[in-house]
Amino acid sequence: MHYNNIAFIGFGLIGGSIARAIRKYKPESKIYAYANNTSQLLKGKNDGVIDIILKEIDDSLTECDIIFLCAPVEFNEEYLAKIKPFIRKDSIITDVGSTKSSIHNLAKELDLDDIFIGGHPMAGSEKTGYEASDALLLENAYYMITPSSKTCNKKLEALKSIIEMIKSIPFIIDYQKHDKVVATVSHLPHILAATLVNLVKDNDYEDEVMKRVAAGGFKDITRIASASPIMWEQICIVNAEPIDAMLLKYIDMLKEVHSQLTSRSGIYINNMFEKSGEYRNSFDSNSRGVLISKHDISVHIQDKPGAISIISAILAANSISIKNIGINHNREKGEGALNISFYDADSCEMASKLLKEYNYRVI
Ligand SMILES: NC(=O)C1=CN([C@@H]2O[C@H](COP(=O)(O)OP(=O)(O)OC[C@H]3O[C@@H](n4cnc5c(N)ncnc54)[C@H](O)[C@@H]3O)[C@@H](O)[C@H]2O)C=CC1
Ligand SMILES: O=C(O)C(=O)Cc1ccc(O)cc1
Structure with a gap:
């Protein structure tokens, strides 16, 4: 199985970026795309990224070896049901949605759990649409994969190699654990960014001085407040339970800060920053992955x-x-990942080519 014919349902920032990367690293692929936005599809075709624009969800999908669902998460679930009649048993359906349990439950209900493998690239931006897509968007970023108990090894390996081919780092994780992890490190931070920006909006002076002088720190932590409202509405509703559990813990933390501030406890505040600084400084300096x-x-x-x-x-x-x-002892790439750095791009490229000739798997 060569996984040569690849379909995208939804063709915006993430679908477009994956398609561009596939076109870059495996130009002979045949790329099909369907979306509710014709102008994005026409641009994709003009750029040579899309081969075939699908006007309907129909039996053209039977030709496809892998189907990426790349719309907002609730729409991905709708499409999973709609595409079912046209999918071959030996194909793979995957998605890029930011939540996983709900679509896995549906796949099971639809008896598609041997065909559907969840996916979630841990990179992106606050921008939307094919226009913002980029073949390098997901490079060196973790790409979560959530197999089901019925996923066969062959399909899992096939999906992993596509992810490696586009230079992301596959990271296999249980889908329920995935949802708790992203609720904490992605979904709650998006809610915090949005509420912080709205706090400024609702409390600014008439001359908008707060908005005008908001410094780097504020801008750093609120960039994601500009993310797509429809995408985030669907993520928050679909993953409400784990988000809410963390939100309650966070509210308790804020209440504690409030109480310590009321009693003017400098030591508490000092310790709070001491603890957070030490932990934050231990994060990988390159947030997009392990390759520095x-x-x-x-x-x-x-x-x-x-x-x-x-x-x-x-x-x-x-x-x-x-x-x-x-x-790489972190095992993000599985056992036996050897990181090698070179002094310049030419040496790096030559080494990669050479090791591949010796049949090493290089990313
Ligand atoms: N934006 C980000 O940084 C990341 C997003 N994701 C996930 O990727 C998915 C797509 O997000 P983006 O590409 O950022 O969004 P986007 O807004 O850039 O693209 C969405 C695409 O889906 C299409 N679409 C929307 N509703 C549709 C419908 N009812 N029927 C058919 N097509 C429809 C749009 O026309 C567009 O082509 C979401 O599920 C999101 O959770 C995952 C990782 C990062
Ligand atoms: O813009 C950013 O920094 C993001 O955090 C992008 C993002 C948005 C949604 C995801 O599920 C994963 C990544």
Whole structure:
């Protein structure tokens, strides 16, 4: 199975970015797209990203080996049901939605749980639409994959290799755990950003001085307040339970800050920033993933003695200097991911090509 014919239902920021990346790294792919926005589809066709615009959800989908659902999460669920009659048993349906349990439950109800594998790229932006899409948007970003208990290994591996091909980092996770994780690190922060901006709006002076002088810190933490209202309405409603559980914990934290401020406890405030600073500084400095410099590659190696020395010998024999080399112990890429950085782009490209010729899997 070559997974050559790839369909997109919804063709905006994320669908467009994945399609562009597929076109870049596997130009021979045949890309089909359907969306409720014809102008985005026409642009995609003009750019050479889309081969076939689908006017309807119909049996053209039977030709497709993998179908990406890339609309807001509630619409993805509607399309899962609509496309069911046209999908081959050996195809894969995946989605890019920010919530996973609800669509997995539906897949089970529809008896599609051997065909549907959840997906969620952990990168994006506050912008929307195909116009904002970019082949490099998801590069070096984690891409969560949520298999079901009926997902077969062959399909899982196929989806993983597409994700690796577009230079994202596959991260397999249980779908219920996924929803709790993203409720905390993505959904709640979007709600906080929106409410903070609205706090300023509702409390500013007539001359809008707050808006005018809002400094870098405020802008940094509120960029995502400009995200798509329809997309976030659907995410919040579909993932309401875990978001609400974290929101309640957060309200308790704010109440504690309020109480400590009332009693003017400088020590409490100091400790609060001490604790947060230490933890925040321990985050990966490159939020888009584990590859820090532009001249890095990651090579999958078997976990056995001598594996690293073989690779360094291949590179040395071809006069390619290594700047840094080390096993990725975080296991984001699974066991045996070796990170190598080079001094310049040419060395990096040559090394990647060479190691691939030796049948190493390089991303
Ligand atoms: N924006 C982001 O940063 C990220 C978004 N996601 C997820 O990706 C999905 C898509 O988000 P974006 O690409 O950002 O949104 P977008 O607004 O840029 O694109 C949505 C696409 O779906 C189409 N669409 C909307 N309603 C439709 C309907 N009823 N029928 C057919 N097509 C319809 C639109 O025409 C557009 O092509 C969402 O499920 C979101 O949760 C995941 C990771 C990051
Ligand atoms: O713009 C940002 O920083 C984001 O956080 C984008 C984003 C939005 C939704 C997701 O499910 C994942 C990532």
